[in-house]
Amino acid sequence: MATVMYELRGTFGKRVVGIVGGKLANEGIDKTLDGLARIDRRYGTVSQIFDASRIAGKDHLLHAARLSLIAEATGKKFASSLNIELACWAAAERQIVRAFGKVGVLKGTGEIVILTLGKTSLAVKKSIDDFVRELLVERDDDVVELTPEKIPTLLRIFSIPKGELEISDIQKLVLERIALLCLQR
Numbered sequence: 001m002a003t004v005m006y007e008l009r010g011t012f013g014k015r016v017v018g019i020v021g022g023k024l025a026n027e028g029i030d031k032t033l034d035g036l037a038r039i040d041r042r043y044g045t046v047s048q049i050f051d052a053s054r055i056a057g058k059d060h061l062l063h064a065a066r067l068s069l070i071a072e073a074t075g076k077k078f079a080s081s082l083n084i085e086l087a088c089w090a091a092a093e094r095q096i097v098r099a100f101g102k103v104g105v106l107k108g109t110g111e112i113v114i115l116t117l118g119k120t121s122l123a124v125k126k127s128i129d130d131f132v133r134e135l136l137v138e139r140d141d142d143v144v145e146l147t148p149e150k151i152p153t154l155l156r157i158f159s160i161p162k163g164e165l166e167i168s169d170i171q172k173l174v175l176e177r178i179a180l181l182c183l184q185r
Contacts, residue, residue, distance in 0.1 A: 001139050003128050005121050006058075008066050012073035017065050018116045018124040019058055021143035025136035029105055035135045036114075040083075045118040045127040048086040052111035052143040054103045055090070056154055056174040061115050061144075063175050064089035067182070069117070086115060092158060092177040094184055102157045111143040146171055 006017040024032065036047050055061060068085040071077040078094050079085040091099035105112055114131055118124040132139055151170050155162055158177045160170070168176075 001141065003125055004141075005124060006062055008062070008069065010066065010070055010073070012069040014119070015065075015069055016118050016121050016124045017062060018118075018128045019061055019113060019141075019144060020116075020128050020132065020137075020139065021052055021111065021113045021141045022132065022137040022139045023110050023143075024105070024112045025138070029107055029109075032105070032135055036083075036131065039127050039130045039134065040116075042130070043118065043123045043127045045116050045123055046082045046086070047114055047116040047127065047131070048083045048090070049105050050087075050090060050103050050113045050115070051105050051109045052113045053150055053153055054157055055113050055144060056150065056171045057146040058144055059171060060146075060174055060178075061090060061113065063178055065115060065117060067178065082117070086117075089178055089181065090115075092174075092181050094181065111140070112137070113144050 003018050003020055008015045008017055036049060040047050064086060068089045072082055077085045078088045079096055084096055087104060088099040091102035093099040093102060116124050116127050154170050154174060158174055160173050164173055
C-alpha cells in the first residue's frame with residue numbers, strides 16, 4: 001500500500017507529512033513508543049501515534065501538524081518536543097496529559113494512526129515502512145477517515161454540543177477547536 005505524502009510550507013520552511021493507519025499488534029504501548037522513537041532517530045523524522053477513533057480525518061492531522069510546526073518555528077510551543085506538540089494540537093489542548101487522554105493511544109487501542117514529519121519524502125517513507133514492519137502494524141489507511149461511528153466520540157472529547165452539527169460538519173468543528181488553541185496563548 002503506497003503512503004500518501006503531503007508537503008507543508010510556512011515560517012518553518014518545508015516539511016513532508018506522511019499519515020498511515022492500521023491495527024496495532026498488542027505489543028504494549030511503551031514498546032510501541034520506544035519503537036517510534038528509535039525509528040525517528042534512525043531517519044531524522046518526528047512521529048506521533050494516535051487513537052484512530054479520535055481523529056476526524058487526514059485534514060485534522062494536517063491542520064495540527066501545520067500549527068505545531070508554526071508554534072515551534074515562532075518559539076510559542078506548549079511542549080518540549082515536536083512529537084508531544086503534535087499531540088497537543090491534534091487534541092486542541094495545552095495540557096499534555098489531557099492531550100494524550102483525548103487523542104493518544106491507550107492500552108487496548110486497536111486502530112491507530114501514525115503521523116510522521118520529515119524534511120524529505122524518502123525519510124518519511126522509510127520511517128513509515130519501518131514502523132509498519134517493526135511495530136507489526138496491519139496497514140489499513142481507512143481507519144484515518146472520518147466515519148459516522150466516530151462522531152459521538154469526537155463530540156464528547158472536543159466538547160462540541162450536538163446542535164452545532166446543524167451549523168457545520170464535525171471535521172470543520174474539530175478544526176475550529178484546534179484553531180482556537182492559538183488564542184489561548
